[in-house]
Amino acid sequence: GEDVEQSLFLSVREGDSSVINCTYTDSSSTYLYWYKQEPGAGLQLLTYIFSNMDMKQDQRLTVLLNKKDKHLSLRIADTQTGDSAIYFCAETLYSSASKIIFGSGTRLSIRP
Amino acid sequence: EAGVTQFPSHSVIEKGQTVTLRCDPISGHDNLYWYRRVMGKEIKFLLHFVKESKQDESGMPNNRFLAERTGGTYSTLKVQPAELEDSGVYFCASSQIPGLAGGSNEQFFGPGTRLTVL
Numbered sequence: 001g002e003d004v005e006q007s008l009f010l011s012v013r014e015g016d017s018s019v020i021n022c023t024y025t026d027s028s029s030t031y032l033y034w035y036k037q038e039p040g041a042g043l044q045l046l047t048y049i050f051s052n053m054d055m056k057q058d059q060r061l062t063v064l065l066n067k068k069d070k071h072l073s074l075r076i077a078d079t080q081t082g083d084s085a086i087y088f089c090a091e092t093l094y095s096s097a098s099k100i101i102f103g104s105g106t107r108l109s110i111r112p
Numbered sequence: 113e114a115g116v117t118q119f120p121s122h123s124v125i126e127k128g129q130t131v132t133l134r135c136d137p138i139s140g141h142d143n144l145y146w147y148r149r150v151m152g153k154e155i156k157f158l159l160h161f162v163k164e165s166k167q168d169e170s171g172m173p174n175n176r177f178l179a180e181r182t183g184g185t186y187s188t189l190k191v192q193p194a195e196l197e198d199s200g201v202y203f204c205a206s207s208q209i210p211g212l213a214g215g216s217n218e219q220f221f222g223p224g225t226r227l228t229v230l
Binding site: 004035040041042043044045088090096098099100101102103104105 | 115116143145147149152153154155156157160167168170171203205207218219220221222223224
């Protein structure tokens with residue numbers, strides 16, 4: 001079935017790295033995504049990775065994909081207060097490429 | 113360029129009433145999507161329009177929900193009659209080309225409408 005799971009909360013000290021994890025069940029994923037939602041704002045696409053890639057790096061963001069374990073992670077280096085938000089893991093499938101399947105979101109809070 | 117806009121930002125209604133949510137996509141985007149997030153759970157796909165036609169409405173929960181996109185511009189989502197379990201945040205998104213998010217295929221999301229049914 002279509003299922004994307006992620007933990008609900010993560011608290012990180014400012015300046016440390018944040019790692020948000022996600023697992024998915026469907027092996028026919030095409031792309032996997034990380035979206036960010038700040039308070040009062042819409043969903044912003046942070047980054048995405050094609051399913052045949054293992055890693056993607058974009059400035060402070062590193063995405064790791066383990067297809068065997070169906071595990072996706074987002075690492076944010078040097079976490080700042082502006083990174084406080086809800087992060088949603090998501091995927092699209094070959095069978096329905098325009099329908100995004102989201103997880104429940106991980107709320108990242110930054111402590112001084 | 114204006115992003116996806118949604119109206120209202122918040123709506124509080126009583127069970128049994130009717131509510132209509134509106135979404136204005138980015139100008140020129142033929143594809144429009146509705147999603148909702150209920151009770152802090154995952155965001156779930158509701159339906160996808162291509163211009164004024166419903167391409168995929170597999171996520172619509174029941175016949176109390178009616179989505180329209182007359183003229184292929186803005187879209188409305190009507191809930192009639194509203195039930196307690198309809199409370200949540202309703203997101204709208206639009207894209208130029210349907211399919212995979214990334215580059216010009218990216219789905220751009222609005223800020224959402226928070227619906228509370230009492």
